[in-house]
Amino acid sequence: MIHRCPHCRVQVDRNQKNCPTCRRLMIRRCTACAEDISVLASLCKYCGEAVEPVRGPIPVAASPPPPAAPAPEIEFVDEVRSVRWENPASGGRLARWWTTWGSSMAGPGDFWRKMPLEGGHRRPISYAWYPIAQLLTVLLPFVLLGTAMACDTWFTNIRVHETIWAGAIYLLLYPLTYVAVALGTWITAIAWHVPLKILGGKGNFEGTVRTVAYNSGAQIWHLVPVAGTIVAFVMGTVLNYHAFRNVHSLSKGRAAFAAILPILLGVLLVGGLIALAASGCIDADRCVRIHHW
Numbered sequence: 605m606i607h608r609c610p611h612c613r614v615q616v617d618r619n620q621k622n623c624p625t626c627r628r629l630m631i632r633r634c635t636a637c638a639e640d641i642s643v644l645a646s647l648c649k650y651c652g653e654a655v656e657p658v659r660g661p662i663p664v665a666a667s668p669p670p671p672a673a674p675a676p677e678i679e680f681v682d683e684v685r686s687v688r689w690e691n692p693a694s695g696g697r698l699a700r701w702w703t704t705w706g707s708s709m710a711g712p713g714d715f716w717r718k719m720p721l722e723g724g725h726r727r728p729i730s731y732a733w734y735p736i737a738q739l740l741t742v743l744l745p746f747v748l749l750g751t752a753m754a755c756d757t758w759f760t761n762i763r764v765h766e767t768i769w770a771g772a773i774y775l776l777l778y779p780l781t782y783v784a785v786a787l788g789t790w791i792t793a794i795a796w797h798v799p800l801k802i803l804g805g806k807g808n809f810e811g812t813v814r815t816v817a818y819n820s821g822a823q824i825w826h827l828v829p830v831a832g833t834i835v836a837f838v839m840g841t842v843l844n845y846h847a848f849r850n851v852h853s854l855s856k857g858r859a860a861f862a863a864i865l866p867i868l869l870g871v872l873l874v875g876g877l878i879a880l881a882a883s884g885c886i887d888a889d890r891c892v893r894i895h896h897w
């Protein structure tokens with residue numbers, strides 16, 4: 605046993621084999637009495653036997669490995685989903701709506717891969733309603749001006765009162781149209797959710813509400829005369845396809861069938877009406893012939 609390191613002379617604890625400061629080996633066993641002596645000793649202090657001191661470099665103890673990093677408290681197992689409309693910190697409402705609309709039109713596949721699958725109905729419905737709010741806001745000055753110009757006189761209390769009443773009634777359209785959009789979104793989502801579940805869709809009703817609400821942005825194209833109606837129909841179908849693929853985890857074939865389902869139903873309805881009309885005409889001819897006889 606030694607009390608100081610024979611290399612750096614630092615005081616050490618009993619029975620330590622390596623110096624805690626320089627990490628070099630400090631002791632070895634005497635070949636005669638098996639007691640621990642210094643690696644630099646040439647004579648055993650216990651039995652007096654001459655020993656050969658250690659020649660060459662003294663081995664250095666390996667430094668202990670660093671402690672393992674603590675496990676993270678939160679682990680993301682999938683890509684974080686987000687769209688700008690649902691992130692108020694990313695800018696004003698008008699900028700967020702148009703940016704979200706543009707991303708859905710330019711890249712519907714990537715848009716629906718990033719769409720959150722939870723978070724409630726309020727934000728999707730407000731997205732579907734916001735184009736109407738923009739239109740109402742743009743038309744409000746024209747409504748007030750038109751009401752004022754419709755009066756017989758321009759600078760009377762009657763004109764002011766009528767203008768105020770017209771503006772107040774017009775402002776009621778904001779909450780009324782929001783309620784109408786919410787009811788329309790829920791009813792349309794129910795109409796979509798049933799066939800999607802029949803086709804094996806795995807998404808919940810909230811996912812279908814999000815599909816209806818965010819894909820309603822394609823209706824903006826109706827503001828463009830003639831060609832806008834075609835673009836709105838095509839973009840709505842494409843957006844539905846990608847939504848069904850990502851929200852309800854449908855295969856390509858089933859998602860495509862679900863997306864064109866309204867077209868198929870429309871064709872069947874028109875065909876049925878034509879068939880009924882044709883059969884009615886035939887019956888009418890028979891009735892005419894019978895009447896002549």
